[in-house]
Amino acid sequence: MISAKPAHIAMFSIAAHGHVNPSIEVIRELVARGHRVSYAIPAPFAQKIAETGATPVIWNSTLPADDEPEAWGTELIDHLEPFLADAVQALPQLAAAFEGDEPDLVLHDVTSYPARVLAHRWGVPAVSLSPNLVAWTGYEEEVGEPMTAELRATERGRAYYARFRAWLDENGIEEDSDPFVGRPRRSIVLIPRALQPHADRVDASVHTFVGACQGDRSASQGIWERPAAAAGKKVLLVSLGSTFTKQPAFYRACAEAFGDLPDWHVVLQIGKFTDEAELGALPANVEVHRWVPQLDILRQADAFITHAGAGGSQEGLATATPMVAVPQAVDQFGNADMLQGLGVARHLPMEQADARTLREAVLALVGDPQVAARAEAIRAQMATEGGTRQAADLIEAELAARP
Numbered sequence: 001m002i003s004a005k006p007a008h009i010a011m012f013s014i015a016a017h018g019h020v021n022p023s024i025e026v027i028r029e030l031v032a033r034g035h036r037v038s039y040a041i042p043a044p045f046a047q048k049i050a051e052t053g054a055t056p057v058i059w060n061s062t063l064p065a066d067d068e069p070e071a072w073g074t075e076l077i078d079h080l081e082p083f084l085a086d087a088v089q090a091l092p093q094l095a096a097a098f099e100g101d102e103p104d105l106v107l108h109d110v111t112s113y114p115a116r117v118l119a120h121r122w123g124v125p126a127v128s129l130s131p132n133l134v135a136w137t138g139y140e141e142e143v144g145e146p147m148t149a150e151l152r153a154t155e156r157g158r159a160y161y162a163r164f165r166a167w168l169d170e171n172g173i174e175e176d177s178d179p180f181v182g183r184p185r186r187s188i189v190l191i192p193r194a195l196q197p198h199a200d201r202v203d204a205s206v207h208t209f210v211g212a213c214q215g216d217r218s219a220s221q222g223i224w225e226r227p228a229a230a231a232g233k234k235v236l237l238v239s240l241g242s243t244f245t246k247q248p249a250f251y252r253a254c255a256e257a258f259g260d261l262p263d264w265h266v267v268l269q270i271g272k273f274t275d276e277a278e279l280g281a282l283p284a285n286v287e288v289h290r291w292v293p294q295l296d297i298l299r300q301a302d303a304f305i306t307h308a309g310a311g312g313s314q315e316g317l318a319t320a321t322p323m324v325a326v327p328q329a330v331d332q333f334g335n336a337d338m339l340q341g342l343g344v345a346r347h348l349p350m351e352q353a354d355a356r357t358l359r360e361a362v363l364a365l366v367g368d369p370q371v372a373a374r375a376e377a378i379r380a381q382m383a384t385e386g387g388t389r390q391a392a393d394l395i396e397a398e399l400a401a402r403p
Contacts, residue, residue, distance in 0.1 A: 161177060
């Protein structure tokens with residue numbers, strides 16, 4: 001552990017489970033070490049933040065909420081414009097909230113553009129807490145520039161980049177918008193190195209992988225107790241996360257796939273957008289919940305059907321649970337490919353995820369001893385990455401390095 005004098009640390013994120021949850025245990029650890037942490041977050045997540053011991057700093061966001069996935073649109077520009085618009089309107093709110101109580105260090109999610117502007121304004125270090133993959137050497141040439149070239153050729157795309165440039169100029173930032181978003185000064189990566197594409201080409205002087213930052217979640221999430229009827233049976237967890245969960249046909253297919261297998265028990269998480277009545281009559285070996293203590297179940301599970309979000313992917317790896325990845329959006333498709341490439345999962349497109357294919361995929365993975373061996377090797381490697389304590393040590397090292 002780094003010995004750092006107690007400091008005021010400000011964390012900035014957006015109101016999305018996939019961006020808040022990865023940092024929760026790091027924030028809890030910093031508070032436990034005696035630091036005062038102010039966490040800038042919209043109101044729906046204030047209670048979750050308060051439970052860590054940090055002080056929620058509430059701001060109003062214009063981003064679509066987790067329960068509005070369709071509001072994000074379908075094109076790349078549909079996903080970019082909302083973050084810039086939100087940053088422009090959020091910056092004055094956040095500046096006012098911290099006036100006279102400026103922090104010694106800024107931590108920020110990759111989506112929190114105002115955080116980097118404020119760190120520049122306050123003259124304090126900024127450290128990114130990345131909940132997903134980071135740019136490797138050559139990323140711009142291989143991925144970024146081909147993608148943005150098409151965008152810059154459109155009137156809407158040119159207007160977006162002009163607005164971003166004007167906002168950066170207004171705030172004294174010389175950096176171009178793409179590196180401003182994707183190339184932080186310092187980054188602590190809250191995923192295992194195994195999930196990072198081209199990990200050997202990631203600049204280790206900027207990015208440090210600390211892997212899964214997991215703690216005891218029983219107080220907030222409860223625990224899962226295996227039903228007596230499931231004694232001795234294999235356990236399958238099915239979850240599509242928190243956002244893209246209005247999938248009653250998919251859930252019915254999962255139930256059908258394992259309903260007639262007497263040696264399996266299925267835990268089905270359906271989220272808040274599917275009515276349980278839409279699932280119809282379910283087999284006795286299928287239990288349904290809106291939310292479950294996912295990590296607790298995975299520690300007891302034999303297989304995991306997942307949307308391959310960053311959180312679920314690394315929890316599956318951390319528990320050496322074979323996965324069938326059925327991605328729904330954004331980075332989940334890349335995560336699914338990474339998991340399959342590691343030899344511990346199968347990437348199954350949603351349109352192919354019928355009962356027969358789901359059952360075949362799960363049984364093949366669980367029945368393959370090489371999958372189990374690879375999963376255990378990855379789990380053991382992840383255990384050496386340091387997790388929460390390593391992340392907090394690195395943050396304290398930044399504090400100690402201040403002039």
